[in-house]
Amino acid sequence: EDKVVQSPLSLVVHEGDTVTLNCSYEVTNFRSLLWYKQEKKAPTFLFMLTSSGIEKKSGRLSSILDKKELFSILNITATQTGDSAVYLCAVDGGLEYGNKLVFGAGTILRVKS
Amino acid sequence: DVKVTQSSRYLVKRTGEKVFLECVQDMDHENMFWYRQDPGLGLRLIYFSYDVKMKEKGDIPEGYSVSREKKERFSLILESASTNQTSMYLCASSLRVDTQYFGPGTRLTVL
Numbered sequence: 001e002d003k004v005v006q007s008p009l010s011l012v013v014h015e016g017d018t019v020t021l022n023c024s025y026e027v028t029n030f031r032s033l034l035w036y037k038q039e040k041k042a043p044t045f046l047f048m049l050t051s052s053g054i055e056k057k058s059g060r061l062s063s064i065l066d067k068k069e070l071f072s073i074l075n076i077t078a079t080q081t082g083d084s085a086v087y088l089c090a091v092d093g094g095l096e097y098g099n100k101l102v103f104g105a106g107t108i109l110r111v112k113s
Numbered sequence: 114d115v116k117v118t119q120s121s122r123y124l125v126k127r128t129g130e131k132v133f134l135e136c137v138q139d140m141d142h143e144n145m146f147w148y149r150q151d152p153g154l155g156l157r158l159i160y161f162s163y164d165v166k167m168k169e170k171g172d173i174p175e176g177y178s179v180s181r182e183k184k185e186r187f188s189l190i191l192e193s194a195s196t197n198q199t200s201m202y203l204c205a206s207s208l209r210v211d212t213q214y215f216g217p218g219t220r221l222t223v224l
Contacts, residue, residue, distance in 0.1 A: 004155075006155075009153075031211070032211045034211055034212070036215075041217040041218050042117070042203065042215035042216055042217050042218060043156075043203070043215045044215070045212060045213075045214070048211055048212060088155065088156065090156075092211045100146070100158055100161060100171065101158075101211065101213065103148075103155040103156040103157070104155050105153055105154060105155035106155050
């Protein structure tokens with residue numbers, strides 16, 4: 001049973017488009033939610049969200065968490081080909097999940113020029 | 114900057130061989146993790162360690178073992194490699210559970 005579900009599984013857009021990636025989770029003792037970007041090799045950290053409704057922003061990327069509805073979105077505006085990557089969502093569920101991160105399967109984003 | 118390195122980027126082994134994957138971090142992190150990543154399945158945790166000589170099973174430990182003799186080094190061992198262990202293996206380290214820093218990955222193919 002999936003505890004962290006990302007959608008869509010993959011997405012193809014054109015440069016300049018805005019995309020929204022979704023992450024929903026079923027983790028009762030939630031501590032934090034993290035977004036990573038993975039290009040050809042290691043995932044790199046984007047954001048960590050712990051409080052509901054607070055938007056984290058970095059350039060064209062932003063993310064928000066809804067702890068009541070148990071989901072987060074990652075927004076990318078004015079997409080560029082360099083945004084093409086797998087975007088991973090992970091949740092820290094605390095002791096219930098052995099103090100480790102639970103990852104979603106990822107969303108593959110391809111930005112065409 | 115945190116640096117996490119893995120001993121090999123690509124590795125090809127035969128069924129039944131013993132395989133060692135090494136991971137080294139230079140930030141004095143207590144926590145280290147081994148994941149495997151397969152298409153459509155995301156990252157799945159194999160083993161993790163909170164301290165030297167300490168290890169905990171993750172979600173898919175079967176067929177793997179680990180060793181943490183020094184704080185900076187965490188090794189993943191496949192005692193007898195099998196074809197279903199063909200995968201991308203990622204090591205990570207962190208001060209806390211969240212905000213993990215990942216190595217570049219080792220793509221292992223078992224023939």
